[in-house]
Amino acid sequence: MIGSEIPALIPVTYILFAILIPVIGLWKREITWHLSLLGTGIATVFSAWGLIHLIQTGETIRYFFGGWMPPVGIEFVYDGLAAFIVLVINTIAFLVLIHSREISKVEFPGKKMAYYTVSMLLMLGFNGMVLTGDLFNLYVFLEISSLSSYALIAIGEKRAPYSAFRYLIIGTVGGSLYLLGVGFLYTVTGTLNIIDMHAMLPQVIGHSSVIAALILMVVGVGVKAALFPLHGWLPDSYTFASSTSSALIAPIGTKVAAYILLRIVLFLFGVELIDAELPITAIIGTFAGIGILYGSIMAIAQSELKKMLAYSSVSQIGYIIMGISLANPFGFIGAVLHILNHAMMKALLFLVSGSLRLKEGHSLITKFDNSYRKKYPWTMAAFTTAAISMVGLPPLAGFFSKWYLALGTIDNSNWILLAIILISSLLNAVYFFRILEKVYLNNPETEPTEDLESASPQNNEVSFSMMFPMAVLGLGLLIVGIFNVYIVNIIFTMFPAGF
């Protein structure tokens, strides 16, 4: 039965295509794009099929590599949460790669083969991180995805290699700190398997090295997730990377790191243990709250669309981590739902900025005007959908994750975080509506005269291969928003033990 092989098949698909693309690319450079689409497409089908299989049977699949049982061998755990996240990241990657065709011709014409090979490795790292049930294996996949994201970020504008180098320094320190934390935990428990270690931790929780390990792991993964004081690498990296690289890394990379944080806090340590010796959730929650406000305020100050989106990512990742820090069912639903919603919204927004860069050659907010709504009616419609969803207006998806997060804060009587959610929604409205205002309202200074009317800009919409993923994501936001009850019902089955 193929069902039990699903967790291994997804990473294997990516390994296969990471080898296949350079081999075939040497012979025919043009089809590397098709091959990368085929690879992500197959992985998406596998993950969709796996999630449906999981919902029907309700059993967690534990895949043991080489038939070695967990304490000795490495296992992949395919439970509801992992299946959900894998489906989200593979679908988003598939859509972004469809969009990348036109951009790759303009932004990195000679590097196509390398780009698609490395993006396959990036997806291998992300999927492996989500699926693995072994802490050291997680480190290896973390580094695979990090190394590929450094390479992807370095393909870009003139400043891109320097921002990639800065990210490399910070990211490697984060990875090393995580590894040090794993080392501490290994010395006290003698196992690297998450399920095994979860069973052993209650006996050693008072040990000072366990607390040190928790802090080191949270800091290490927090760097990758761009948790507030550790976000320094993010804005430059996303801004100067090529449009499609940032569209690939921004929606997925930080989400996967946030998911790892969720695994460590709620699954490895567990809800009862997490605050036993140190109020770690309160600390994470405080940083997440500061990060939400900081990211929103910095986003208002930016005049470049991609940089604004990068700062807005810092803010949005704060929501997910805040949901984790609440450590109650509503917070959990909010965090998982926001992983899905924000992945869709950010992917859509970065795709729009990529399309604008292709057509206009820049994405400066100051140069936006009302001619854009005539030149790019559908792109702007997609942008509006994502923007309204980011602000959190029903019935779009963004509202519902914020709703559950707000319920979570009320459940914990944490009024400060509730206030932060409300204030940051207003701040989101400020930085998105100023763009919508420029695009959709007539500027009184350039009131159309007879001359301007005759020279009115023509419809200059992007091609179908770029429009299609944006349309899918835009409609997806609406559909996820309207049918969020069904998704929340699926998320209900993913709670870790102890909820």
Place this chain on the structure above:
Amino acid sequence: MLDFFLGHYAYWFTIILLAIGLYGMLLKKNLVKKTIGLSIFQAGVILFFVSVAMKDGATVPVKADGLPVSEVANYMNALPHTLMLTAIVVGVATLGVAFALLINIYNRYGTLNEEELLDKIQ
């Protein structure tokens, strides 16, 4: 007190290595020196794992007639060492990517000094 310092000398060594690595990454202006600091930092973590797995008077975990060990406790734990082989490979790969980026930066700006680089970028 002295026992505390001498008894944990391997850990102090690790901490000193991590501190040197951090110092190199944070305060050195030359990007190559930053990379060296990064490498020292990673080596510190790797040596920590190796020192944790060290056991006085124990032998390699191979059961053979040539090794007359009956007590399991007299075997060394080989797992941390093997894990660190993987971590070393990861470190080498990181260095490779770092140097590739440095070559790229040098070709574009003609300098690896961070201050000059920031001036030229502006």
